Amino acid sequence: xxxLRDEIVKKSLLQFLNRGYKGTSLKDLxxxxxxxKGAFYYYFKDKKEMLEAGIERYFSITREESDEDAERVAxxxxxxxxxxxxxxxxxxxxxxxxxxxxxxxxFFQLVLEVAPLFPAFRExxxxxxxxxxxxxxxxxxxxxxxxxxxxTLDTSVLARNLMSVSSSMxxxxxxxxxxxxxxxxxxxxxxQYYMLIKK
Numbered sequence: 001x002x003x004l005r006d007e008i009v010k011k012s013l014l015q016f017l018n019r020g021y022k023g024t025s026l027k028d029l030x031x032x033x034x035x036x037k038g039a040f041y042y043y044f045k046d047k048k049e050m051l052e053a054g055i056e057r058y059f060s061i062t063r064e065e066s067d068e069d070a071e072r073v074a075x076x077x078x079x080x081x082x083x084x085x086x087x088x089x090x091x092x093x094x095x096x097x098x099x100x101x102x103x104x105x106x107f108f109q110l111v112l113e114v115a116p117l118f119p120a121f122r123e124x125x126x127x128x129x130x131x132x133x134x135x136x137x138x139x140x141x142x143x144x145x146x147x148x149x150x151x152t153l154d155t156s157v158l159a160r161n162l163m164s165v166s167s168s169m170x171x172x173x174x175x176x177x178x179x180x181x182x183x184x185x186x187x188x189x190x191x192q193y194y195m196l197i198k199k
Contacts, residue, residue, distance in 0.1 A: 004039075004043070005043045005053075006097075007033065008029075008033055008035065008040065008043055008044070008050065009050070009053045009054050009057055010054075010057075010097060010098050010099065011029075011032045011033045012024075012029050012032070012033070012050045012051070012054055013051070013054030013055070013057070013058065013098065013102075014032070014098060014100070015028050015029055015032050016051055016054065016110055017102065017103075017106045017107065017110055020110065020113055021047075021051060021110065021113050021114045021117075022113070024047070026040065026047060029047070029050070048117060051114065052118065055107075055110075055111065055118070055121055057097065058094075058102065058107055059124070061090060061093035061094055061097060062090050063086035063087070063089045063090040063093075064086065064128070064131075064132075065079070065082060065083060065086060065132075065135050067135070069082060069135070070134075070135040070138045070139055071138075073139060075143060075146070075148055076139055076140060076142075076143035076148055076149060076194070077148075077194060079135075079136075079139040080162075080190045080194070083166050084166070084183060084186060084187060084190070087166060087183065087186070088183055091182070091183075101182070104167050105167065108125055111124075111125050112125070129163075132163050132167075133159055133160065133163055136158075136159035136160075136162050136163050137155050137156060137159040140153075140155050140158055140159055140162075141155055147199055148198065148199065149197045149198050149199060150197060150198075150199055153197055158197065161193065162190070162193060165186060165189045165190055165193065166186065166190075
């Protein structure tokens, strides 16, 4: 029974990501999963509860850099490698559970769409973004102090630019992304930034 519930969560979240919450009808969900309305209501009281389970599941498989990681890394380059490694691990977990890679930007858009229904999720996204930015800024300041990168760079602007490289990934198709290409492209973008800012 838990397997069928997981299957509903997987397929429903993909529908919500593709169509938006309002644009996804129960009929769409029935077609995507092959289940009847009665089967849905056995596991979930409504569409909202289904979406909540999907969002929670997505959050459970993401990999984030901790405060300790930001303190521990010795260089900006090392932090970039850590960010990419965590993104790759998260993508592998999404592939295993959802059967495809999920664009973070689509997930964030969905959470913003349903913010009135789930204010706690919107707050989580806000806190996550703020934490990521703080980590990038901390690592950049350390890199400036150690002479790894130029001191004249605006820390906040650079942090936002580097953070956007790791979270946008807009240049791939949703259903069938080539993950090797995605992460090699991300590495190449980071490398270009690094070449421009290093001393």
